[in-house]
Amino acid sequence: MTGQDLVGQRIKTVRRQRGFSQAQLAHPELSDSYVSLIESGKRTPTPAVLELLAEKLGCSLTYLVNGVTAEQMEEIELGLSYAKLALENGEITEARARYAELLDGSGLAGLPERRQEAEYGLALATQACGDLDEAIDILNRLRRDAGAEMPPERHVSIAVTLTHCYRGRGDLAQAVQTAEDILGGAVRPVWTEGLIELGTALLAAYAERGDLLRAHQFGAELLAAAELVGTPRALVMTLWAEAIVAAETGRSDDAMKLADRALAIYSENGEPRALAKLRLDYAQIRLIARPSDAAFCRDMLTKLETELQESSVDATDKMMCAQSLARAELMTGRVERAGQHIQSMLPISEGMRKEQRAEAHLLAGEVLAELGRHEEAVSELAMVSELLDDAPPTRQTAHLWLTAAQVLERIDEPARGADAYRRALACVDL
Template sequence: MTTTDLVGLRIKTVRRQRGLSQAQLAHPELSDSYVSLIESGKRTPTPAVLELLAQKLDCSLSYLINGVTAEQMEDIELALGYARLALENGEVAEARTRYTELLANNNLTGLTALRQDTEFGLALATQAGGDLDGAIAILLRLREEELSAERRIEIAINLCRSYRESERLTEAVEVAERILNASARPAWNDLLVELGGSLLAAYMERGDLLRARQFAAELLNAADALGTPRSLVAANWMASNTAASTGHAAESVSFAERAMAVQLEHGQPRSVAIMRMALIQRRFKAWPSEAAAARDAMRQAFVEHEQTSTSTIDRARVLVELAVAEAMTGELDEAVEHAKTGKSMLPQSGSALGAEADLLLGRIYGAVGRAEEARQHVASVHDSLAPLPDSRRSAATWYATAETMEQLGDSDGAVDAYQRALACAGL
């Protein structure tokens, strides 16, 4: 049924409940034939006529338009606000529960915009909780509906991110290019630059480094022309990622610092916390001799993460990176604790970050002579990587795993890991 049909049906239902005929409802301002056409969905009443009919029927205008009373509408909007607040505060499970309860509310059925807001919020909460397949399913279903241009781009951004986190890189690229390469694409704006940033990340992980460098320059030009904080942060951060992936460490840090400067002035605490940790990581990789300073900075940044609304995956990533810095400075007990905690927050299989945590644990245990535990963790790398599609990240992890297996005396396992690394690299 169309919106006009539903409005007409509600008018007809309330009129009959009030014991009125069409003529009685119409008199004296309207004709009974006009009321009949409205009730049958053949005429769309103007706002003034709707307000008049609501007064004559002694019901709320909100009910005639949306199928709910003003009080019910207020309750729905309040519940949606609480769900959003829970998600912003990092209470992911709470947010997911609230969004799910809202979708079960029958009063939401006819409220298309609010129902779409709720479904999109549920997708974000599901994504933040690490259930990427669940988030993808919600976003794909929502994408098939009639949406505003802004919501369609937001869905594409989060679909691209979820596919990328799942190592489904071809699908990540297709989702973003479907909008960015469209002939009728609008002029650059903040959302499109963010979508471009997600696409750029997928290019890099897929190994399209030349395309990534070219597209990074295009995004920087677009952001500089817009001059908005949101676009400048997104474009400079992705330029930093691209420079890091192509071996330009100092350039990577320069772009990251520019993005951080804008983020500190305009960003939310969650975004600042994520970027601060990533900037420390950039500096650590550019100047590994300063590992102790990086470790101390990461410890402080981890506290900031715990105090803000970062997602489960964000916190897991911080813990694994902190473990790497601690291992490099000889703080092996702390490195093991943080790597294990980070890994426990991730799926048991199909996680590149989980594989990196296991590999780190395998190397630490191997270094202190606990060979059996080392072998167990290195073997677990297979469980995390095997379900994932081929990517540069997986290739690098397989290669590092092969080297570790050689050190542990597992020649057959090392050969298999080298072969998987070559396959991931397309060789």
């Protein structure tokens, strides 16, 4: 049944509840035949006519259009706002429950845009909880069911999230295909911020699957497109994606130039909470690209830790800051201080995705090994093995297995180390 039919049915239902005939409802502004055509779905009333009919029937215009009262609409909007706020603040379980509750109710049935918003929010919250298969199912169902009714911007947002989800579960071919379906034609679409974001997701997928030449070529094209779009967000997203690829491929000078430029742009245009997160990411990239700057990064992260504790950033960012601080302390030889940071890092990590938890426990194992607490280090590395046992075979997973193997080798656990080496090689099909 179309939206036009539903509007007509609502007018007919309320008219009968009020005890009006079609002629009584129509007089004197409209003809009874016109009201009949509206009620049968054969005519679409103009906004002015709908407003007139709502006034005559003594109901809200919102109810005639969407099937919900003004009070119900306010409640739905409030529910969506709370769910979105929970997601932005990192309260992912709460956000997921709120979006699911909204979708379980009947209030969104006549509100396709609000329903799409709730379904997309549920997919984001589900992705954040680490349930990538379920998030992918939600997103594909949303694309299929909404079809042409969905705004182009939403199609692009869904493609971005799908690309990240496929990449997260190790399905790099599908991640690339999802983005290339939109960006990979003979003629590129007109670039927008949304398409730039999709481009950065595609760039990460190229790099993850080891297609470094394609990543380099596409990265140059994407940066030129971001310059053309000209918004600070488009430029920062692209510069940051390029910096990560450069750091991971050993081009440390390029990585820092790109990261420095991104941070400079955002420092002038970004809001404080997002800027603090970007500075955290910057310190992480600098630790990778320039290990000799570990002391500088440690001081930067120490200041950031205080800022993050006093702000509303999510738990993931606070954990990543503690983790990066522990790494910086370890790199500068201050192992005891690194041990203090892992004590605050591990409890926060318990609610994270398996890969994030594995990375935290791996770092704890490294620190404990340096402290000479070998039994505790082995225990932490056993937890890493358990968490990674069914993880997707990505470059990140391979790196975690490789690092675990190296630590196990240092603490004289050759059998466990050999197994970790085999798992690392399996992740890259060797």
